[in-house]
Amino acid sequence: MTPARFLTLLLLSATALFSWAQPSSDQHINRANTSEPESLDPQLVHTLPGMRVVNDLFDGLVHRNPEGKIVPGQSTSWTTSEDGKTWTFKLRSSQWSNGQPVTADDFVRAWQRAVDPNTGSPYAWYLDMMSVQNAKAITKGEAKPDSLGVKAITPDTLQVQLEQSTPWLLEMLVMPVLYPTPPGVLEKHGQNWTLPENLVTNGPYSLSEWIVNEKMDLAANAKHPDHDKLAINSVSYLTLPSANAAFNRYRAGELDMTLDIPAEMYPKLSKELADELHKTHMLGIEYFAFNTRKAPFDNPKLRKALSLAMDRELITDKVLGEGQMPAYTFTPPYMSGMPKMTTELQQARDERLAEARRLYKEAGYSKDNPLQFTLLYNTSEARKKIAIAAASMWKQNLGVKVTLENMEWKSVLAKFRAQDFEVARASWVADFNDPVSMLSIFESDSGSNKPGYQDKAYDKLLSQLNKPEANRQTLFIELEKILAESAPVVPLYYYVSPSLVNPKVKGWYDNPRDLVMTRYLSLKK
Template identity: 35%
Template sequence: MMTANKNSNWWNKTVKAVLATGLTVSLAACGQAPEAAKPAQPSQQATTQPAPAKETKQPEQVLRLNNFTEPLSLHPGMITDVWSSNVIFQTFEGLTRIDKDGVPQPAIAQEIKASDDLLTYTFTLRDNAKWSNGDPVTAHDFENAWKWVLDAKNGSEYAYQLFYVKNAEAAFSGKAKPEEIGVKATDDKTLVVQLENPTPFFLELTAFYSYFPVNTKVAKEHPDWAKDAGPNYTSNGPFKLTSWDHKNKLVLEKNENYWDAGTVKLTKIEMNIINDANTELSMLENGDLDWAGAPTGNLPLDAMQTLKEKGLLEITPKAGTYWYEFNTQQKPFNNKKIRQAFALAISRQDIVDNVTQGGELVATAVVPPTMFAENTQGLFKDNDVEKAKQLLAEGMKEEGYASADKLPPITLSYNTEEAQTKIAQAVQDMWQKNLGVQVKLENQEWNVYYENVKNGKFQVARMGWTGDFNDPINFLEIFRTKEGNNHTGWESKAYAELLAKSSKEKDAAKRKAILQDAEKLLVDEMPVIPFYFKSTVYAKNPNLKDVVISGLGNAQYKWAYFE
């Protein structure tokens, strides 16, 4: 266990009352700051010199976190997971940045102009925008980075996030040349972007990591620049990566070349990689960490109820949905009725009440209610066991099975983590009890697990989605084709046509109705089983201020400090 630094005394001074309750694992999300030193009292004896004033020690501005899992990549064009993005959002910056109020603001772009038809954006970059090695950030760095993502041979799973740019999708599929993509650096400081259709959330997209720049010079001379820390890892955000001890720890330090470095108070961020929630919580308790839980991990489920009763949890809604994915290319889940049966045979209410316990809302739809308010009611009935049995029987007959007990055992896969294990065990019990099927559980470390999911080596796999920007298209477009982040193998021409129609609809109410029709089609086909709408649950050192957690669940440490 790491040695506590001088920020760590907060624990002993703020939660003795909680420790006295006998909690095995305990923490505090709030408490009193350490009592200020009392002024020295004058001596009763006469003195010729006044007592010297005591020097007030300033808190060390070093933030210690647990990133939970080794990042899959630290190249902004290759990222899809929260553990990688938690690093990238600190080390890189786009044309815009989401501010403390959730609104996109100019970042590397100092000035943004949009045409009246909202089809052309002109971004003027800051004169003092620099890379961590001192190179100037140029418009060419943005143009080249975007085109790199849109080059299919590079394997960016998030390439579709740039399909709002004119000819981007055509170039990705080989139907247009790279020079036809609607992004052009007209000089070092000017980037002109043309869009396929008016996109009201485009300035939110430019704050997302798929739109981040890459140092063109470094990437050309060192193609593997993003695989390790060192002089070739250049970034343009508030912090820079100075150490990456793989599967153990990452260290970020303040980037003195960042254009807004004067705002950044933290001098260092230490990100441990510990894949165990109980250890993480114990380290918070011992003063060896300043944060536990979201956005990169979960608090121990066994401690949740007691911690909730003691008021020690921070819980906020998040625009995310937890789901299981079917491999629709393999039997028996190539059959829609069988997929529907497995979805209806789950009691989501039991799971959120007795397993996760983090204030989640039952989800019987895919898009969170932060985007479709109607989805608090959902699109189907939770725990509809009788209908599930009926659908299973019909689907089994269609596939040539005599009865459910003739179905080969189903393998449910998930990544190694306490919360995932307990949810999977609950689902295993429900499916065996309600449907009479045998379910085998299989867990793997995240990197191995996700590689198998991407390659279709699963039957049912735990996954989910947290919004990248606050619009329902971000959830629905995942399933537009079999490519990218759609691991299910399911696609529908009618579904894709609805999404295409929505992109051309300028009336907001009509666009929403089209997207809701698309969601109804998706949920009826059931390539994924929605479980619950996520929440952000964490606890922290109360002396840590101004960590900004967005409604999408991302953390920003640009403004954070210890008092």
């Protein structure tokens, strides 16, 4: 390791970049969550509703402050070798909520658990994307978890060994799959370790109560080293899948922050509650996923026909009307490092529909022999409107007969895991601000690959992104071209997050992943 190439960031200098909320007495905040968290286990959580809560309960090595800067979390500083393959992190003195010290071994155990096939982590692929040594071999069952390139040098020193340099590694470290796990707790309680009576955390808050499908109550963790800096002493996450229900609770004073608003009320609220309405452009996309592993959607011509037949502008402008952008590529065009490009989805409508009908016919379908399938979506007013609009477009433009089916989000996730669907509504929000965070979910082995898409050429191009000589922008375009041609998904629109925030809430900030940390919030007296 060459000292001249060390990259060291001290906690003292980093904390100057942001301000914690000032401590106050007995401050409680009520926040909306769009669904029940699928898990509070850092290695198993993989949706935004779960991550919102887990980010309050656990601290990783680093996190993002309100300005979007990477700042120390459980670490105080880090260094990297000259070749960028060895990273060393110094940990701060800290305790778990049960009083045990947080050590480097807690990170080693968590990372090994993440890639262990027996864990079934939806984010096991993430460590391979980071290029952590042996991650890919372990997830494939070809190596043991303890061969992963992570080790505890001392109780307060963690070393990470990469197979190749990953310049954006720090950006990737914010994900919950890399958060530590408490010693002895999983061994003692098994799957029940995340129940309120068993859960041990190292973040600024601890879980005090969980009423399923109603709310989760968190209280400030007295063992956290920044406990004295917290303004919010307790927080409740109310499970509110309905934007109308959340809005009603907000107007009644029972909710301080929403995550959405009823789409039809946006024009009115943007005038009447202009000071309370916030709109954030997110690094995320709404899409329909085809089950590419089962007929008839193993046929790329049919998939592309359905994608071309979608009038995205009608969805963004007429169905939603909250400033969403139509999606013509999977990666948002405003994402850092994404080059400009166009696809067939941006053709004039007549040309686009003519091509859609040609492909539909070549796939063996016609008005006399129409395609029939079920479109699955998770229950909500907005999702229902989009599903109805999509079904209408497919019928009008191609003659397709679509049956709509809705269920709770957890049930939809179970359908994805079992590949038990035909076409389903899905979404993705980037883990960090780089196109690779969008495009990597279509890698054949990715746990986030909802369509079950497999393409060796795509995988090969994706693997080249980390190489020093790679022309990343050219690769991004080539990857998007493959997706446009094979159409494993129907891109619909890029997210905006219109939310209502009570004026008494201080410290609220725009977050492109819709993950605002409670630790930075406070209430006006």
